[in-house]
Amino acid sequence: RKEVEQDPGPFNVPEGATVAFNCTYSNSASQSFFWYRQDCRKEPKLLMSVYSSGNEDGRFTAQLNRASQYISLLIRDSKLSDSATYLCVVNRNTGKLIFGQGTTLQVKP
Amino acid sequence: DTAVSQTPKYLVTQMGNDKSIKCEQNLGHDTMYWYKQDSKKFLKIMFSYNNKELIINETVPNRFSPKSPDKAHLNLHINSLELGDSAVYFCASSQGLRTGNTEAFFGQGTRLTVV
Numbered sequence: 001r002k003e004v005e006q007d008p009g010p011f012n013v014p015e016g017a018t019v020a021f022n023c024t025y026s027n028s029a030s031q032s033f034f035w036y037r038q039d040c041r042k043e044p045k046l047l048m049s050v051y052s053s054g055n056e057d058g059r060f061t062a063q064l065n066r067a068s069q070y071i072s073l074l075i076r077d078s079k080l081s082d083s084a085t086y087l088c089v090v091n092r093n094t095g096k097l098i099f100g101q102g103t104t105l106q107v108k109p
Numbered sequence: 110d111t112a113v114s115q116t117p118k119y120l121v122t123q124m125g126n127d128k129s130i131k132c133e134q135n136l137g138h139d140t141m142y143w144y145k146q147d148s149k150k151f152l153k154i155m156f157s158y159n160n161k162e163l164i165i166n167e168t169v170p171n172r173f174s175p176k177s178p179d180k181a182h183l184n185l186h187i188n189s190l191e192l193g194d195s196a197v198y199f200c201a202s203s204q205g206l207r208t209g210n211t212e213a214f215f216g217q218g219t220r221l222t223v224v
Contacts, residue, residue, distance in 0.1 A: 008150075043199055043215035044152065085150070095140065096165055097213055099152040
């Protein structure tokens with residue numbers, strides 16, 4: 001079993017839709033959590049950190065449930081430019097980021 | 110101007126050859142990493158250096174040898190290349206992931222193809 005699991009998708013949604021991605025992690029010692037975005041044939045870039053209380057950045061909302069070891073990302077009012085792979089990432093504060101496989105989102109006009 | 114830069118961007122080589130990938134960061138970070146992204150898109154850490162000192166060495170064949178001449182540079186040398194080494198290799202840096210919510214910045218990747 002992978003330490004960080006995501007549904008690889010693809011998720012195909014129309015512009016303006018709301019879409020949610022989920023991620024589970026297996027190591028309860030995980031301390032820090034992130035969502036990264038990776039465009040096709042590009043490097044991963046930080047989208048947002050995920051805090052226990054949940055956090056929002058514009059159209060993006062991230063939630064963390066430590067008891068269930070579950071992280072989510074909600075994207076509202078999807079734009080064409082949101083099409084990318086979204087990577088769930090955890091860090092045990094050991095200096096090692098553990099990446100999920102990524103969930104591919106395709107937003108259609 | 111680029112924060113983390115790695116060269117070359119593309120590398121096509123024959124089995125058995127030795128090749129190097131170079132990485133430099135101008136962010137003043139203490140920690141640098143090499144990640145491998147295979148055809149299934151999983152990003153896996155290979156090595157991590159903190160202030161030129163090796164701190165993470167995952168189960169990587171010893172044909173792969175990282176070298177950090179200073180904290181702004183982390184190069185990756187690969188001996189006797191094999192078909193299975195074909196992947197995208199990403200260099201990254203951060204101020205120190207051990208301190209918690211610290212962003213890692215990635216280079217643009219080196220697409221290695223072994224034929």
